[in-house]
Amino acid sequence: MSILQTLILFSFLLSASQASVQDFCVADLSPPRAPRATPARRNISNLIKAAVTTAFVNQFPGLNGLGISLARLDIAPGGVIPLHTHPGGSEVLLVLQGSICAGFISSSANTVYLKTLNKGDSMIFPRGLLHFQLNAGKGPALAVVSFSSPSPGLQILDFALFANNFPSELVEATTFPDDAQVKKLKGVLGGTG
Amino acid sequence: MSILQTLILFSFLLSASQASVQDFCVADLSPPRAPRATPARRNISNLIKAAVTTAFVNQFPGLNGLGISLARLDIAPGGVIPLHTHPGGSEVLLVLQGSICAGFISSSANTVYLKTLNKGDSMIFPRGLLHFQLNAGKGPALAVVSFSSPSPGLQILDFALFANNFPSELVEATTFPDDAQVKKLKGVLGGTG
Amino acid sequence: MSILQTLILFSFLLSASQASVQDFCVADLSPPRAPRATPARRNISNLIKAAVTTAFVNQFPGLNGLGISLARLDIAPGGVIPLHTHPGGSEVLLVLQGSICAGFISSSANTVYLKTLNKGDSMIFPRGLLHFQLNAGKGPALAVVSFSSPSPGLQILDFALFANNFPSELVEATTFPDDAQVKKLKGVLGGTG
Amino acid sequence: MSILQTLILFSFLLSASQASVQDFCVADLSPPRAPRATPARRNISNLIKAAVTTAFVNQFPGLNGLGISLARLDIAPGGVIPLHTHPGGSEVLLVLQGSICAGFISSSANTVYLKTLNKGDSMIFPRGLLHFQLNAGKGPALAVVSFSSPSPGLQILDFALFANNFPSELVEATTFPDDAQVKKLKGVLGGTG
Amino acid sequence: MSILQTLILFSFLLSASQASVQDFCVADLSPPRAPRATPARRNISNLIKAAVTTAFVNQFPGLNGLGISLARLDIAPGGVIPLHTHPGGSEVLLVLQGSICAGFISSSANTVYLKTLNKGDSMIFPRGLLHFQLNAGKGPALAVVSFSSPSPGLQILDFALFANNFPSELVEATTFPDDAQVKKLKGVLGGTG
Amino acid sequence: MSILQTLILFSFLLSASQASVQDFCVADLSPPRAPRATPARRNISNLIKAAVTTAFVNQFPGLNGLGISLARLDIAPGGVIPLHTHPGGSEVLLVLQGSICAGFISSSANTVYLKTLNKGDSMIFPRGLLHFQLNAGKGPALAVVSFSSPSPGLQILDFALFANNFPSELVEATTFPDDAQVKKLKGVLGGTG
Structure with a gap:
């Protein structure tokens, strides 16, 4: 070794x-x-x-x-x-x-x-x-x-929320941001869904 | 005991x-x-x-x-x-x-x-x-x-971010939401700063 | 995984x-x-x-x-x-x-x-x-x-004592029940010996 | 120390x-x-x-x-x-x-x-x-x-079962010996109940 | 805290x-x-x-x-x-x-x-x-x-051997240096015994 | 097993x-x-x-x-x-x-x-x-x-110091014995270097 x-x-x-x-x-x-x-x-x-x-x-x-x-x-x-x-x-x-x-x-x-x-x-x-x-x-x-x-x-918070396929409606239901905000950050960080 | x-x-x-x-x-x-x-x-x-x-x-x-x-x-x-x-x-x-x-x-x-x-x-x-x-x-x-x-x-994410005195500018600089979004959620969850 | x-x-x-x-x-x-x-x-x-x-x-x-x-x-x-x-x-x-x-x-x-x-x-x-x-x-x-x-x-006590081949004489020597009792419970639980 | x-x-x-x-x-x-x-x-x-x-x-x-x-x-x-x-x-x-x-x-x-x-x-x-x-x-x-x-x-098995006040009916219900056997061993080991 | x-x-x-x-x-x-x-x-x-x-x-x-x-x-x-x-x-x-x-x-x-x-x-x-x-x-x-x-x-080796009252004869018996060497290093490091 | x-x-x-x-x-x-x-x-x-x-x-x-x-x-x-x-x-x-x-x-x-x-x-x-x-x-x-x-x-101290190829100059620089002492103990214990 x-x-x-x-x-x-x-x-x-x-x-x-x-x-x-x-x-x-x-x-x-x-x-x-x-x-x-x-x-x-x-x-x-x-x-x-x-x-x-x-x-x-x-x-x-x-x-x-x-x-x-x-x-x-x-x-x-x-x-x-x-x-x-x-x-x-x-x-x-x-x-x-x-x-x-x-x-x-x-x-x-x-x-x-x-x-x-x-x-x-x-x-x-x-x-x-x-x-x-x-x-x-x-x-x-x-x-x-x-x-x-x-x-x-x-576990980087923004990557966990916005850089993968975590469905936007679940992100919103469990963390309470606006839909537009989630969509915007998913755009910045390359997320989908 | x-x-x-x-x-x-x-x-x-x-x-x-x-x-x-x-x-x-x-x-x-x-x-x-x-x-x-x-x-x-x-x-x-x-x-x-x-x-x-x-x-x-x-x-x-x-x-x-x-x-x-x-x-x-x-x-x-x-x-x-x-x-x-x-x-x-x-x-x-x-x-x-x-x-x-x-x-x-x-x-x-x-x-x-x-x-x-x-x-x-x-x-x-x-x-x-x-x-x-x-x-x-x-x-x-x-x-x-x-x-x-x-x-x-x-550690509940929204409480860690928005239900205390975590300064809004630091929340924004380290998690990248808009200022209006941070202020809104601080209002909902009772946070300040 | x-x-x-x-x-x-x-x-x-x-x-x-x-x-x-x-x-x-x-x-x-x-x-x-x-x-x-x-x-x-x-x-x-x-x-x-x-x-x-x-x-x-x-x-x-x-x-x-x-x-x-x-x-x-x-x-x-x-x-x-x-x-x-x-x-x-x-x-x-x-x-x-x-x-x-x-x-x-x-x-x-x-x-x-x-x-x-x-x-x-x-x-x-x-x-x-x-x-x-x-x-x-x-x-x-x-x-x-x-x-x-x-x-x-x-480890279920009765199974450890009476549902295997633990010799009856050792069960008796180490836990002190009567021989008839040991034989009876071995009969119930399927043990031998 | x-x-x-x-x-x-x-x-x-x-x-x-x-x-x-x-x-x-x-x-x-x-x-x-x-x-x-x-x-x-x-x-x-x-x-x-x-x-x-x-x-x-x-x-x-x-x-x-x-x-x-x-x-x-x-x-x-x-x-x-x-x-x-x-x-x-x-x-x-x-x-x-x-x-x-x-x-x-x-x-x-x-x-x-x-x-x-x-x-x-x-x-x-x-x-x-x-x-x-x-x-x-x-x-x-x-x-x-x-x-x-x-x-x-x-934890000595016989002491746990027969040398304390563990009620005989519970000993019998959870380990399945005869009542006479339990009473006898409680007598030997100083238990009650 | x-x-x-x-x-x-x-x-x-x-x-x-x-x-x-x-x-x-x-x-x-x-x-x-x-x-x-x-x-x-x-x-x-x-x-x-x-x-x-x-x-x-x-x-x-x-x-x-x-x-x-x-x-x-x-x-x-x-x-x-x-x-x-x-x-x-x-x-x-x-x-x-x-x-x-x-x-x-x-x-x-x-x-x-x-x-x-x-x-x-x-x-x-x-x-x-x-x-x-x-x-x-x-x-x-x-x-x-x-x-x-x-x-x-x-635990610094030289301090453990030579900077305390560890008897020289025990240092020598358990680590095998010459007596003169032990005495010399005890002198340097402030040990006794 | x-x-x-x-x-x-x-x-x-x-x-x-x-x-x-x-x-x-x-x-x-x-x-x-x-x-x-x-x-x-x-x-x-x-x-x-x-x-x-x-x-x-x-x-x-x-x-x-x-x-x-x-x-x-x-x-x-x-x-x-x-x-x-x-x-x-x-x-x-x-x-x-x-x-x-x-x-x-x-x-x-x-x-x-x-x-x-x-x-x-x-x-x-x-x-x-x-x-x-x-x-x-x-x-x-x-x-x-x-x-x-x-x-x-x-880890036997003398074997760690003197029974391997730990260079004598490093033994001396990190534990402070004389060179003659190190060479002597390497001779006894079979070390080199």
Whole structure:
């Protein structure tokens, strides 16, 4: 078993939307990829302006059974890691460069925890709770995040609602937005139904 | 330690919004409570038309350390248990009466699993994933759900976004709805900011 | 992996004695099966008058890794789920119909916890402890039970002692009944030795 | 926290029956105690002729959180550790002196595993399953057992059925012995009801 | 419970030797502390030339129950994090600046895994195994490490052998160095006995 | 699955050094093996004078999934189980014969816990911490040890440092002995580099 490996580039945006959207590329880890030109991908690029490079067990088999994994976040000015959860693990974040506004919402009481983090600051996101990271500065922001599982999973809220074939009438019946709003976001994120 | 107890009524809607919204009351478990008349509570009543009666460790201390808990779902015609997650446990549901349309969305691939369940049907909702239950029939629906934890937690999407002081500009920046939509749902669910 | 399935009928009596003994069949889940006519099976039918329909991981593969499983208990008037343990998980029971007398015996101190449960009542049976359920009413009783494991296991005391080839002299030396009693119960339950 | 301690003598018979019944005393670990003279205790002494000296977390606090505990078994000629379970842990046994016949019964299939063990032989008893140890030789037998938990618990079948106030009619309804048999064993083991 | 905190400076050298030895201080996280002048501390400074800043549960209570913790490593040119283990968790390391030679030794087979890591490279150190990190470049090296536990613990080999009152004759009898060597290293590291 | 097995002889010295060094053989468990005559093996024999007979999951497959394993220690007069760790489990030791001096060193504070144990005495060694056992009497010592894992692992300090190809310059840079000392111990234990 190979326990010793270097990080392999993997964008969750890629896996979620089957499209390359690394607007803010990690220069020394992999060559930039020219994004192909479908409207959905262009829309997502404009929304996100960020890349997540994961070393989960799928990319880094040496992690198997060791209860931990790692990722780096690169967020361009104006970029955001949208509201999401990790169903399988807690997350700890350490800012390496720039300024990040991060937050999560607690279970049951729905309390919102917000914090602006600068270089050297750290924040915990407990397992399974909705959270986000946003570039709060003028230059690029860089952070490393670590998870309490080799496969923490990832569920991005907007992708779960609007980037698949979840029927619009069920989205509306279970989350209460207007039909026009649902149709608009499905258009942006490439969803159907 | 008292290991032997009967179910104590507890509505998650109550705990989330500090308001009584048990439109469809569990007749033999607790007396109906007359809902007070604030607009937010009335709006939620019209949206939900359902009650969840939990036997989590907080209500049922004998569950402590035993890795399990229970709840019953009562969903009136037209009612819904809105999209939500349990950060701390998987859920299994068994329909006892009526017809329920249930679904969840998988991690990473965002695949939507939908199923109409009738009396005697069962369905699994893996830990931490977004899921919902909807009355799919003309009469009341009743189900029992069980969790792989004495304290599975509960995060209802709309309450996490719109029933607290999560700043509208951050909701918009991290989930991409229009400002008018956010303001409207905050109005319905009693949120501010 | 199929995560979505409906309950498959499975009687633990069937698996334990290799005979069909569903006296009180679950009408909407499976067709009744005509019991074959050996004396042992007839004897067990008269003793038990109950059926357990499990959704353990063997019958419901989607439960794998999710830490939970489900079963329903149907107990005819005069019927009983005999004293047994689940070596692999705790159990929570919810009465849906009728009246059930249930009990378990604690570890070390051997304290007996007994309770008569009616519709809507719930009770916990901690992992690995001897417990039973008995129809305490005049009509049929129905309950749903859930376990803190996808494969909680089942060890029915009388089957462990008298329905196999456990030598009578060892049964007597380790549990202290009379030889005639052991021989009689082996006769009823189909054991040898 | 004191992590370093020597074994403290503790007889499970003592805790179960509130009586000293160490017929076969562990000479160098504790002084023998003169058994008091009630009929129940004398009866148990004649049945058991064995002592269990445990180092569980209650007697040996340094075990807390470490996932392990230890006990020694001293079984006089003709003695037996009666059929019992450990709800909280698996057991491994190593014979140090003499000859022991040991066995357990599997979950679901009720298969009986029997083995005569001599000095240096080892056997596993999986968590929660009924098992026993019996002196199979002419001299005293000595074994050390270890558990996969600091508090594995102990439920001796006969004590759970006959050494407490478990009502005879419920014992009979859930385990199917004759009333006379139940009354007789309650007499031997000091039970009531 | 405060879940949201920034990193608190904590040097394991400090806790191990009761002396401040942060030769290579983390400029933006805490002010440098002037090391006091005992010979042992000066010796350790010359040996180590590194600082570890931990965010374990003791310094960062929000980590409690979340299965993860974080630390940063600052290693000056010629510096080293000496051979050590974390008894309670696996470690993943990500190099942020400079060049680090890292290694660990496997259980049982004693295979040595060595790797020179540059910026962006990552390496896993499985729970409980001896490992080290060494500055392999000419400038300062910086890395972030994360652990699969909120309290992974730390046992530095030389401190365990030579910085306490472990009797020299026992050190020699159980690890086989010469007496002069043990006395010399006890002198360097401040041990006695 | 075979759950029932007797102990199979396995020496960790054998696996570590690829040589038979059972100076103090377990007479009734396996035939003595004539040690082959390389200098390294002779040196180790003179250092250790002890044998460990393990029943880990590799030798005893019935332990799989049961959270426990067992070993016996035979230590000749003047013999020692050298300083080592078990990365995967805590250990509890029970002295059966003779007198043993045992010790472990705590995490972080490096406190040394030492104890002389006689027949019937027990001691705990928490997971992952350095510990040793030494014959403290004039005759042979015998102990049984149990672990909180079916595969606790074993890392003997001297074998990790000096019985492989760990480069001497890295041993010296990360543990601070003299070069001559490292070369000498590599010579004794058969290491290279």
